[in-house]
Amino acid sequence: MLTFHYAPGACSLASHIALEEIEVAFEPIRLDLMAGDQHRPEYRAVNPTGKVPALVTDRGTLTESPAILAYLADLSPGHGLLPAESLERAHCASTMSWLASSVHVAFARYWRQALFTPDESAWHGLKEKALADIREAFSRMDARLDRLDWYHGTYSVVDPYILVMRRWGSRIGLDMSVYPNLVAHGLRVAARPAAARAIAREGIRIDG
């Protein structure tokens, strides 16, 4: 039995949707990040970094969204959540790395400048640059989705990960009408029964 630690609306939503997609039994454990659940000793014992997602398996605990997403896709190859062909699969890994290391981190720079520098005089500049980087990333995603329904041609674990970022765009008040393909993509992901179950469990809206 898998145990899945998540927080509503966090990056863990992508793994949450993937768990529902593969129709595997799992116990969802909800953390309230605002209340500081991630810092409690019980959770630090699960993930010493104090971040979600964390997936506890009978062979140890897996953290980091790209790794969890790839693992879940492999757990049920029949669901086709990652391509079997190695170059196509590497393209998916490339996008997931970009989402984790660049796009997610741009949102962190937008929301939490103190994580990056104690120098408060630098915070405004950091936030402005983060916003520019998020806009650039959204333009790139929107352009790609102009010709594709799913980010890598067929539905994969990359798609719910894109949805997480798109949702955060609404959270920070970006004018999402500038990115119509990204918005339409988010609606397609959210309309899938598996995604709808995860979104309902988290009690969130996809447009903010």
Ligand SMILES: N[C@@H](CCC(=O)N[C@@H](CS)C(=O)NCC(=O)O)C(=O)O
């Ligand atoms: N690189 C990690 C990032 C995980 C992460 O930053 N999670 C955030 C939520 S989106 C979190 O748990 N934040 C809690 C905190 O920083 O206190 C991943 O991709 O899974």
